[in-house]
Structure formats: C-alpha cells, structure tokens
Amino acid sequence: MGADIHGQVECRPAYRILDEDDAPWRPAIDLHLLYGGRDYDVFGCLFGVRNHAGLRPLAAGRGLPGDVSTEVRREFASGEGLFHSATWIGWPEVAAADWDEPAERADARVHEYAPVPGGGWELAGKSFQDTGGRPVGAEWTRDGRRFRVARMTRREAVPPDGTWAPVWTVMRALAGVHGAANVRLVAWFDN
Template sequence: MGADIHGFVECRATHRVLDVEDAGGWSAAIDLDLLYAGRDYDAFGCLFGVRNHAGFRPLAEGRGLPEDVSAEVRHAHDEWGRDAHSASWIGWAELSRVDWDEPAEQADARVHEYRRGADGGWTRTGKSFKRPGDRPAGTEWTEGDTLFRVTRMTRRDAVPEDGDWAPVRAVMRVLAAVHGEEHVRLVVWFDN
C-alpha cells in the first residue's frame, strides 16, 4: 500500500501591519494538492522521514501539527481521522537554508536501475526490487541490458530544484518575500 502526502502552505500576513509582532494568526494559503501531485518516497524520507528507504536524516520528522495551526488546516487533517499519520511541518526559514548537497546517512536500501539508451548511455529507470545487501555505495553490476548501482543519494537527488517540488518552493519563496521567512511554513500529513 502506498503513502500519499496532504497538507497546506500556511502564512501569517504581515503586510499593512506596522509592527510584525502584531501579525495575525496563521492562514491556509494554498492546498498542497494544487502544487504537488507526486508520490516520491525519496522526498518524503528526506523531508519528513516517511518511507525513508534512502537513509536520510529527516529535516522535519514527527513534529505533529503546529499548536497554532490554522482552523482550515486542522479541519482538513481531522477529516482524515485515523488514516492520517506522520503529521509534521517545516518553515521556509529552515527549508531555504538546507544544504541540498548533504548526503544520506547510508546507501539507499533499494538498488538504482538503469537501461542502455539508443545512444549507448545509461538512463535511470527507477529503483529495483534487488537489495544491496553488504555491497557498498558505488558498487555496479550489469545483468543483460540493465545496470544496477548501489547509491548514496544527496538531498538534491531526492528533492531536485526543478523537480515535482519546485512549485511548492516557488509559492513559499514568494510568500516569504512578502511576509518574511518566519511567517511561511508547509504543514503536512500522510495516509496509506
């Protein structure tokens, strides 16, 4: 059974406020479903520790819903009932300072699979059901026209700048430019 992500980008509006400390509460700015429609366990593991087969030190694992979460987000989460799990959040101030070249703590538990293209080069086609066992990262072998490689991923591999998470980052970046980094966050939960 697969795991799907749900959530919202939240923001505390600070424009037209003389003192940032007078900013109102958090508001649901946009539903994550409008920005991200993927199911990428590498990203889920890197960001939130869910299905972390790639062995990352998660950035924001198990934080739960923020105490001051907006009513709209709490309602959307609560509608999932017992099916919702692994709620967490990460602020733009934290996300914008991540070292995306940081490697995972261990090699991926799934072997990366490549196929030879018409030009003779290898193109990654996905993750194999093969397990690396005691093979170290960097180990490669071929079986027919398939190359298998034990890989230790970086955060950039899991959440590429131009990948499926780019729209989420773009919206958070724009809101942070208007309201300040500490006033923008991503609140998520998962279901199976």
C-alpha cells in the same frame, strides 16, 4: 499500500498588521494544487516518511503546529484514523538546507539504469533487491540493465527543478512578501 501526502502552505500576513507575531496563520494554498505525486525520496528527505534513501529528515515527527490555522486543523481532523505523521517545515529551514548533504547510509533500494540510444545509461527506477553485500558505488549488469548501490544527496532526492519546484516557488514568493519566518508547509500522510 502506498503513502500519499496532504497539506497546506500556510502564511502569517505581515502587511497591515501592527505586530506580525499576533497575526494568525492562514492557509495560502493546498499542496495538491502544487504537487500531485508520490515520491518517497522527497517524503523521506523532508519528513522521514518512507525514508528508503536514508537521508536525515529536515522536519520529521513534529505534529501539527500549536498555532496551526483552524482550516488546516479541521482538514487534518477529517481523516481521523487515516492520516498520520503530521509535521511542518518553515521556509527558513528549506532555504538554509544543505542540499548537497549525503544520506546517512546507502539507499535501501538498488538503482536500476537502462541503456540510452547513442550510449550511456539513464535511471529507470529503484527496487528492493539483494545487493549481495556489495558496497556503495558497486555496479553490475544483468539482462541488459545496469544496477548500482547508491548513497543519495538531498539534491538528488528533491531536485530544484523537480516535482517540488512549484511548492518552493510559492513558498519563496510568500516569504518575499511576508517574511521568511511567516511561511510554512504543514503536511501529513495516509496509507
């Protein structure tokens, strides 16, 4: 059974407000409008969910923010018994993350590469299989495929031009208008 992500980018408006700390958080855009995939490398790197790659999660297990918007709290509550691992991450944390940070351990999945025309290899997928005790970096070929024991970096898990680029673009734009501290992603998962 797979895990899917749900959530909202929230914003606390900073203009036309005398004291922005008193402004309530508001849902800005549903995550499903920006991202519709199931990428366990992203989920693990950001939130510690299905963290097969062994990356130190940036924002795992925080629960819903205490000041979460009413609409987001209601949406999360609508999946009672189904939703789990609620958490959130602010734009300042995303912007300050060390995207070259390596995982704390080798990926639990072996990386499989297929040959490409003209030579070389292209990542074809990742699978749980016995490494035979091989160390990180070890490679072997079987049935015309190359296999590798790898240790990923955050950038490999969440490439800047990858499927999460629209999420980062929206959060960056909102931060440019309202301030970085006034933008966050609230997320949760189902199985």
